[in-house]
Amino acid sequence: MAKNKQYVEKITAMEDDFAQWYTDVVKQAELVDYGNVRGTMIIKPYGFAIWENIRDELDKKFKETGHSNVYFPLFIPESMLQKEKDHIEGFAPEVAWVTHGGEEELTERICVRPTSEVLFGEYYSKNIHSYRDLPKLYNQWSNVVRWEKTTRPFLRSLEFLWQEGHTSHATREDAEAETKQMFEIYADICENYLAFPVLRGKKTESEKFAGADYTLTIESLMHDGKALQSGTSHYLGTGFAEAFDINFLDENGEQKPVHQTSWGMSTRIMGALIMVHGDNRGLVIPPRIAPTQAMIVPVAQHKEGVLDKAYDLRDRLQNLVRVDIDGSDKKPGWKFNEYEMKGIPVRIEMGPKDIEKDQVVLVRRDTGDKEFVPLAELEERLPALLEEVQRNLYDQAQEHLEETTTTAVNMDEFKQALEESPGFIKAMWCGDEACEEKIKEETSATSRCIPFEQEKVSDTCVCCGREAKEMVYWARAY
Amino acid sequence: MAKNKQYVEKITAMEDDFAQWYTDVVKQAELVDYGNVRGTMIIKPYGFAIWENIRDELDKKFKETGHSNVYFPLFIPESMLQKEKDHIEGFAPEVAWVTHGGEEELTERICVRPTSEVLFGEYYSKNIHSYRDLPKLYNQWSNVVRWEKTTRPFLRSLEFLWQEGHTSHATREDAEAETKQMFEIYADICENYLAFPVLRGKKTESEKFAGADYTLTIESLMHDGKALQSGTSHYLGTGFAEAFDINFLDENGEQKPVHQTSWGMSTRIMGALIMVHGDNRGLVIPPRIAPTQAMIVPVAQHKEGVLDKAYDLRDRLQNLVRVDIDGSDKKPGWKFNEYEMKGIPVRIEMGPKDIEKDQVVLVRRDTGDKEFVPLAELEERLPALLEEVQRNLYDQAQEHLEETTTTAVNMDEFKQALEESPGFIKAMWCGDEACEEKIKEETSATSRCIPFEQEKVSDTCVCCGREAKEMVYWARAY
Ligand SMILES: [Zn+2]
Ligand SMILES: [Zn+2]
Numbered sequence: 001m002a003k004n005k006q007y008v009e010k011i012t013a014m015e016d017d018f019a020q021w022y023t024d025v026v027k028q029a030e031l032v033d034y035g036n037v038r039g040t041m042i043i044k045p046y047g048f049a050i051w052e053n054i055r056d057e058l059d060k061k062f063k064e065t066g067h068s069n070v071y072f073p074l075f076i077p078e079s080m081l082q083k084e085k086d087h088i089e090g091f092a093p094e095v096a097w098v099t100h101g102g103e104e105e106l107t108e109r110i111c112v113r114p115t116s117e118v119l120f121g122e123y124y125s126k127n128i129h130s131y132r133d134l135p136k137l138y139n140q141w142s143n144v145v146r147w148e149k150t151t152r153p154f155l156r157s158l159e160f161l162w163q164e165g166h167t168s169h170a171t172r173e174d175a176e177a178e179t180k181q182m183f184e185i186y187a188d189i190c191e192n193y194l195a196f197p198v199l200r201g202k203k204t205e206s207e208k209f210a211g212a213d214y215t216l217t218i219e220s221l222m223h224d225g226k227a228l229q230s231g232t233s234h235y236l237g238t239g240f241a242e243a244f245d246i247n248f249l250d251e252n253g254e255q256k257p258v259h260q261t262s263w264g265m266s267t268r269i270m271g272a273l274i275m276v277h278g279d280n281r282g283l284v285i286p287p288r289i290a291p292t293q294a295m296i297v298p299v300a301q302h303k304e305g306v307l308d309k310a311y312d313l314r315d316r317l318q319n320l321v322r323v324d325i326d327g328s329d330k331k332p333g334w335k336f337n338e339y340e341m342k343g344i345p346v347r348i349e350m351g352p353k354d355i356e357k358d359q360v361v362l363v364r365r366d367t368g369d370k371e372f373v374p375l376a377e378l379e380e381r382l383p384a385l386l387e388e389v390q391r392n393l394y395d396q397a398q399e400h401l402e403e404t405t406t407t408a409v410n411m412d413e414f415k416q417a418l419e420e421s422p423g424f425i426k427a428m429w430c431g432d433e434a435c436e437e438k439i440k441e442e443t444s445a446t447s448r449c450i451p452f453e454q455e456k457v458s459d460t461c462v463c464c465g466r467e468a469k470e471m472v473y474w475a476r477a478y
Numbered sequence: 479m480a481k482n483k484q485y486v487e488k489i490t491a492m493e494d495d496f497a498q499w500y501t502d503v504v505k506q507a508e509l510v511d512y513g514n515v516r517g518t519m520i521i522k523p524y525g526f527a528i529w530e531n532i533r534d535e536l537d538k539k540f541k542e543t544g545h546s547n548v549y550f551p552l553f554i555p556e557s558m559l560q561k562e563k564d565h566i567e568g569f570a571p572e573v574a575w576v577t578h579g580g581e582e583e584l585t586e587r588i589c590v591r592p593t594s595e596v597l598f599g600e601y602y603s604k605n606i607h608s609y610r611d612l613p614k615l616y617n618q619w620s621n622v623v624r625w626e627k628t629t630r631p632f633l634r635s636l637e638f639l640w641q642e643g644h645t646s647h648a649t650r651e652d653a654e655a656e657t658k659q660m661f662e663i664y665a666d667i668c669e670n671y672l673a674f675p676v677l678r679g680k681k682t683e684s685e686k687f688a689g690a691d692y693t694l695t696i697e698s699l700m701h702d703g704k705a706l707q708s709g710t711s712h713y714l715g716t717g718f719a720e721a722f723d724i725n726f727l728d729e730n731g732e733q734k735p736v737h738q739t740s741w742g743m744s745t746r747i748m749g750a751l752i753m754v755h756g757d758n759r760g761l762v763i764p765p766r767i768a769p770t771q772a773m774i775v776p777v778a779q780h781k782e783g784v785l786d787k788a789y790d791l792r793d794r795l796q797n798l799v800r801v802d803i804d805g806s807d808k809k810p811g812w813k814f815n816e817y818e819m820k821g822i823p824v825r826i827e828m829g830p831k832d833i834e835k836d837q838v839v840l841v842r843r844d845t846g847d848k849e850f851v852p853l854a855e856l857e858e859r860l861p862a863l864l865e866e867v868q869r870n871l872y873d874q875a876q877e878h879l880e881e882t883t884t885t886a887v888n889m890d891e892f893k894q895a896l897e898e899s900p901g902f903i904k905a906m907w908c909g910d911e912a913c914e915e916k917i918k919e920e921t922s923a924t925s926r927c928i929p930f931e932q933e934k935v936s937d938t939c940v941c942c943g944r945e946a947k948e949m950v951y952w953a954r955a956y
Contacts, residue, residue, distance in 0.1 A: 033604075033605075035550070035597075036551070036554070036558055036600060037554075037588055040551035040552075042548065042549070042550050043550075044548055045616070048546070048548050048549055051549075068523035069523070069526050070520065070522055070523055070526050071526055071529075072513070072521075073513035073514070073515060073518035073520065074590075074623065075513070075515040075574075076514070077514055092580075093580050095579075095580065096553075096576045096578070096579050096580075097578040097579075098574045098575060098577075098590065099575065099577045099578065100575040101574050101625035101636075102572050102574075102625040110574075112576065112590070119513075122514060123520060126511075127511075138523070143552055143620070143621065145552065147580040158579075159552050159553065
């Protein structure tokens with residue numbers, strides 16, 4: 001086990017230095033590498049395979065709900081970006097500007113899209129005329145650029161991958177229903193695929209998307225007690241419609257502006273995946289999105305028949321689960337560590353003794369539990385075990401969320417909670433942005449969401465003591 | 479039929495003005511719209527759905543041949559782009575430069591990737607150390623930017639979507655085999671999915687990729703007799719390996735540079751699809767990549783039971799083929815034209831008389847042929863008919879290619895061939911770039927490829943009359 005230990009020591013213990021643990025895992029599990037331009041990232045094969053699985057599940061759900069994929073340009077002329085006032089104020093400080101094409105200086109600067117509301121706005125204004133043209137339900141998978149000052153792989157990078165949905169509707173009701181529907185799809189992906197619970201709610205005015213009427217958000221909890229915004233869905237109202245003249249004739253021949261939504265989930269969610277489930281041995285990937293759900297590791301593979309049997313097993317299982325085999329000449333101990341590091345949900349060991357007994361050993365990544373399973377029962381047991389791992393990961397994350405969620409009725413309690421049990425804090429708020437600002441300054445915690453499920457934990461604002469309007473979830477956040 | 483006629487008149491006849499026909503089809507079939515920055519395009523739902531099908535087939539083949547998807551950054555520092563001399567010379571005139579991030583001017587200009595050889599080169603130099611690290615078989619799906627002066631949707635656009643494969647190998651043989659393998663995958667996609675033949679060969683030195691040892695290309699023929707380069711696969715040799723220090727220790731402990739390949743297929747292929755199969759009624763999409771393979775159009779749908787039966791038919795067929803239905807209150811004639819315009823391979827008509835007779839009418843997009851099919855036989859007939867359409871489209875394209883391919887032994891014949899039978903010209907070449915240049919100047923035809931299957935059509939160079947080295951396919955090209 002000495003070798004074993006040494007290997008795991010490549011990862012800093014999360015209790016010692018969580019940020020370093022994160023960086024170590026990202027690097028050791030071969031998810032990303034750093035790009036040459038500061039703050040950019042190279043998503044390596046394993047990282048990209050996980051992202052592809054998340055993307056494919058999302059894409060399926062978007063199509064099932066009637067959305068079409070499209071692709072809009074990377075470039076936005078400066079004058080167009082400026083059409084919606086709140087939007088440009090929100091994004092101008094963090095866009096990259098193209099000023100030269102080939103040898104020529106451009107007459108107008110062009111920005112690399114930080115998001116594409118204005119492009120879709122311009123398009124919709126040309127393509128929507130009548131209520132018959134509505135709704136328009138578009139989504140695009142793309143890269144976007146935000147010139148962030150401090151960056152970390154997945155969590156905050158100069159360029160990231162995402163999908164951005166942009167829809168136009170005839171009525172406020174329709175657009176709000178869409179906003180909610182897409183938000184629930186994000187929550188579903190987190191809960192049922194990525195295996196962690198989310199808090200559902202609305203962003204405060206100061207935290208909402210630049211240009212939106214309101215923003216719905218799902219917030220999840222990392223191992224270190226910090227929150228991570230995991231997906232947002234915006235009801236844009238008629239702001240962009242007015243800025244871009246997106247009007248239609250309704251059934252009575254009346255001219256009206258469309259109601260719009262936009263919604264996005266990005267490679268940021270990979271950060272959540274790592275920080276919710278990972279441990280000191282590395283990644284832990286929930287089976288439903290794991291590129292490899294089960295890894296076969298032959299034991300004593302130099303013995304006659306072992307490798308053949310192991311490959312036979314792979315062939316036998318490969319239409320059942322996403323299975324792989326490591327038949328390389330590396331030591332089993334090295335392989336055990338490697339695939340634990342990569343978070344592969346189940347390891348299947350098979351050695352001469354197992355072959356003799358017509359059995360394999362299944363080892364769970366989440367608990368380390370081993371079980372001997374007769375070969376004849378494997379087709380039944382393996383998928384069931386994967387589901388158990390999936391469920392257990394969710395339950396653990398749920399438990400952590402519950403354990404660390406506290407209540408505060410005044411600032412002393414608030415600060416104490418942050419120290420003693422980092423996580424979400426439920427506290428009442430008067431609705432004044434000054435209080436939100438003050439809490440942020442004094443504690444670095446921000447308002448995460450105004451949950452749909454309200455509780456009255458006290459009568460007065462946790463900050464100013466005036467009458468409270470609503471309960472807010474607060475946390476330090478990524 | 480008056481309405482019918484009027485509708486089709488939205489499309490200029492290809493005999494009258496081929497370029498305008500192309501633009502009309504692209505617009506009327508709702509494939510793309512123009513972006514706001516000159517030369518950029520918005521790929522609309524129908525255009526993107528076709529591209530998605532091509533992408534998915536390619537992606538499947540890449541994975542089957544052991545490639546992993548990755549994602550590298552959009553941005554390349556200027557100094558890095560300059561490392562490989564031929565490469566920078568080829569691309570510098572057509573890159574977009576980012577000079578500002580947010581409010582700040584950058585200390586070094588950053589280019590928006592026109593292709594990513596240098597990024598992969600830098601990465602491989604850090605990640606390849608031993609023969610055990612080889613081969614590295616990476617692919618990425620991404621957007622790239624080339625600051626082109628004249629642009630046309632799909633064919634030449636400032637930004638386009640593509641995949642770019644980048645691989646590193648221990649030996650020249652391995653890398654050349656990869657170059658050939660990926661090239662054959664492109665040919666397979668064209669021949670067996672997009673339903674058109676391609677000429678296979680090598681590019682001349684002056685037409686090869688900037689930085690490659692050689693470039694393999696597949697060339698296809700458009701309706702107007704022009705060629706379109708449809709996919710290229712480059713053997714890069716050790717040029718980038720030397721520029722980026724990508725070395726490995728071989729099995730004998732010797733330090734060696736890797737041998738590399740790169741290969742790409744882009745949204746340009748959409749242009750080929752349009753210009754090979756389209757006609758004066760619009761697009762014609764080969765069944766294997768058509769987003770909708772069969773469109774049900776109810777006839778006299780106000781009559782009792784018709785719409786219900788038509789929807790039942792849709793439900794019944796939807797696990798068999800990609801089927802859709804237009805149950806809107808538009809006239810059948812409008813619908814016929816619309817789906818012909820969109821190139822949907824088969825239309826299924828169903829009216830009261832058909833219901834009475836337990837039959838439907840199948841109408842082929844490629845030939846316009848109608849047939850009455852008993853409902854009980856539809857599950858068998860429809861997929862067979864789709865295959866017939868697929869095959870016929872290929873055969874037609876093959877016939878066009880053969881009919882227009884001519885032979886020239888001197889420049890008079892060459893020019894005459896271009897006038898009388900625009901298409902590929904087989905002619906001998908001495909190997910001198912001066913002759914290639916002269917032919918281009920005098921005829922606007924370029925060398926398309928030096929085919930693997932050589933024929934000796936004469937002894938002397940078509941241009942200079944000196945001894946010929948090889949036979950070349952020439953054509954005017956997109
Ligand atoms: Zn207050
Ligand atoms: Zn010559």
